[in-house]
Amino acid sequence: MIIPRVPIQHRRLLPERRLSGPTPWVIAILMMLTLLAASAGVGLARSANAIGDAIAGRVTVQIVTANPITRAEQAAALRRAAAAQPFVLSARSVGREELQQTLGQWFGSAEGDDPVLKSLPLPALVDIDFVGEDREGHMRQLRALVAREAPGARVIPHAEWLGPVARLIRSLAWMAGGMVLLMTLASAAVVIMTARAALATHYPTIEILHLIGATDRQITRLFQRRIAIDTAYGIALGSVVATAILMLIGWQWSRVTSGLAATASLGPGGWALLLALPLLAIALAALTARQTLLAALKKIL
Amino acid sequence: MTDTPMARPGGAMVEFNGVGLRYGPDAEVLSDISFNLQPGSFYFLTGASGAGKTSLLRMLYLAQRPSRGIVRLFGEDLVAMPRQRLPGFRRRIGVVFQDFRLIPHLSARDNIALPLRIAGVSEEDLSGPVGEMLSWIGLDERAEARPATLSGGEQQRVAIARAVIARPQLLVADEPTGNVDPDMAMRLLGLFEALNRLGTTVVVATHDIHLISRIENAQMMRLEKGRLADPTGALRYPPANRA
Numbered sequence: 001m002i003i004p005r006v007p008i009q010h011r012r013l014l015p016e017r018r019l020s021g022p023t024p025w026v027i028a029i030l031m032m033l034t035l036l037a038a039s040a041g042v043g044l045a046r047s048a049n050a051i052g053d054a055i056a057g058r059v060t061v062q063i064v065t066a067n068p069i070t071r072a073e074q075a076a077a078l079r080r081a082a083a084a085q086p087f088v089l090s091a092r093s094v095g096r097e098e099l100q101q102t103l104g105q106w107f108g109s110a111e112g113d114d115p116v117l118k119s120l121p122l123p124a125l126v127d128i129d130f131v132g133e134d135r136e137g138h139m140r141q142l143r144a145l146v147a148r149e150a151p152g153a154r155v156i157p158h159a160e161w162l163g164p165v166a167r168l169i170r171s172l173a174w175m176a177g178g179m180v181l182l183m184t185l186a187s188a189a190v191v192i193m194t195a196r197a198a199l200a201t202h203y204p205t206i207e208i209l210h211l212i213g214a215t216d217r218q219i220t221r222l223f224q225r226r227i228a229i230d231t232a233y234g235i236a237l238g239s240v241v242a243t244a245i246l247m248l249i250g251w252q253w254s255r256v257t258s259g260l261a262a263t264a265s266l267g268p269g270g271w272a273l274l275l276a277l278p279l280l281a282i283a284l285a286a287l288t289a290r291q292t293l294l295a296a297l298k299k300i301l
Numbered sequence: 302m303t304d305t306p307m308a309r310p311g312g313a314m315v316e317f318n319g320v321g322l323r324y325g326p327d328a329e330v331l332s333d334i335s336f337n338l339q340p341g342s343f344y345f346l347t348g349a350s351g352a353g354k355t356s357l358l359r360m361l362y363l364a365q366r367p368s369r370g371i372v373r374l375f376g377e378d379l380v381a382m383p384r385q386r387l388p389g390f391r392r393r394i395g396v397v398f399q400d401f402r403l404i405p406h407l408s409a410r411d412n413i414a415l416p417l418r419i420a421g422v423s424e425e426d427l428s429g430p431v432g433e434m435l436s437w438i439g440l441d442e443r444a445e446a447r448p449a450t451l452s453g454g455e456q457q458r459v460a461i462a463r464a465v466i467a468r469p470q471l472l473v474a475d476e477p478t479g480n481v482d483p484d485m486a487m488r489l490l491g492l493f494e495a496l497n498r499l500g501t502t503v504v505v506a507t508h509d510i511h512l513i514s515r516i517e518n519a520q521m522m523r524l525e526k527g528r529l530a531d532p533t534g535a536l537r538y539p540p541a542n543r544a
Contacts, residue, residue, distance in 0.1 A: 007418075010418060012406075012407065012411065013404065013407070013415075015406045204402065205404055207364075207402075208402050208404060208415075209415075209419065210364075210388075210391070211362060211363075211364060211396055212391065212392070212396075212415060212416045212419055212463070212467075213388045213389070213391040213392035213416065213419055213420065214388060214419045215385070215388045218419065298384070
């Protein structure tokens with residue numbers, strides 16, 4: 001039982017009070033930070049996975065032949081030849097308009113209609129997605145195909161240039177996970193200190209209870225209930241504030257539709273984890289309080 | 302000599318044999334304590350302040366284990382007894398403290414009911430005994446009063462009621478009359494005597510030599526500097542069976 005059932009007459013052995021002292025407030029702050037760190041960790045991990053999945057099997061072939069007609073012919077031939085290969089899932093020529101539109105953002109022309117941009121000799125690009133996991137084998141076969149269909153073209157695996165970003169995001173996700181762990185340990189430490197302080201405050205009562213025959217279990221249940229309720233208040237408060245912050249961030253995030261940011265979301269598993277964390281925290285607090293109290297009571301005869 | 306606290310180990314409720322007690326690395330506060338307490342008897346424990354009375358009582362009511370020697374209570378060796386068995390033994394012992402040690406936020410009624418609640422007696426079953434106990438100590442009218450609003454004598458009576466409500470086999474009282482006037486002291490002693498007549502073994506630590514003379518057949522143990530000054534029982538009061 002997370003919050004032990006104690007008869008009301010026994011509860012009165014400790015003076016009844018609620019949300020007094022710093023414990024519920026400290027727990028609330030730690031819980032809020034834990035939930036925010038956990039949601040950041042989940043979001044980043046999902047983003048890193050999304051990027052990883054997107055780039056792991058994709059390459060772009062860049063054809064830089066000077067003659068635009070030859071360049072277009074080589075691109076078309078390569079796309080056709082690649083599409084016919086069993087290790088290729090899809091092959092797509094990137095149109096000139098699409099390229100101009102992408103580059104236009106850097107030239108200050110969102111539509112890509114800048115005259116300077118239009119005059120630039122742009123390379124022909126062919127995006128190719130592989131089938132299966134044998135990336136090295138597929139790369140060897142593709143390089144051979146490129147050498148045949150478009151000599152001099154560059155093969156650029158996306159993992160090479162987006163991989164470090166994905167790794168950085170994954171590292172940040174691990175850091176967020178570490179923060180969750182540290183804050184969980186800090187919460188447990190707060191509960192331990194609270195339990196010890198409660199024992200010190202109520203030592204005369206505990207001594208009397210012991211001497212009239214109360215067992216450690218009876219005394220522990222009294223304090224465990226009180227600490228579990230106090231921490232539950234703190235956890236509930238911290239969870240409400242964290243949820244409000246996450247909803248606000250989610251509302252703002254929903255307006256971000258481009259780039260890496262668009263890949264970040266909590267997903268059903270993430271939300272389930274965030275819902276489970278407060279319950280786990282209450283259980284951890286109750287268990288920590290129980291073990292602390294039993295260990296402390298054993299030192300008293 | 303045959304009826305001294307040292308004699309008749311067989312059937313003794315409490316048996317101390319060569320008991321010593323020290324706190325930490327300091328010298329022993331009690332040394333070579335040996336005596337037996339017989340069921341249904343009344344004992345006074347006397348001695349100057351610092352002689353070790355409270356330490357001896359703490360071992361009697363299981364708040365302290367001895368550093369050496371043998372302590373047997375109700376026929377069981379307490380030195381080797383696992384800690385989890387102690388609550389069962391403590392429920393057979395009532396304790397009255399010099400400073401009462403009532404729980405300040407509980408009413409007189411709830412303080413008295415405490416041992417029964419700890420023992421798992423239902424609210425239905427404990428209301429009768431608690432009411433009787435309040436009448437016995439003359440505090441029916443003050444049942445809901447908190448200890449802070451009771452006089453010293455009233456608090457002491459509540460403490461005694463709490464100590465005896467579960468009908469303990471052994472009652473240990475540490476200077477129970479130290480904080481009350483002489484009239485109240487005699488009334489409290491009367492309560493102890495009444496309990497003793499019902500079969501409870503009573504041990505009272507006191508300075509008051511006049512109090513000792515009030516109980517017939519009470520036996521006395523005197524502590525001097527951590528040792529029983531009367532290991533043979535020759536000094537016990539009254540000098541019983543010396544016809």
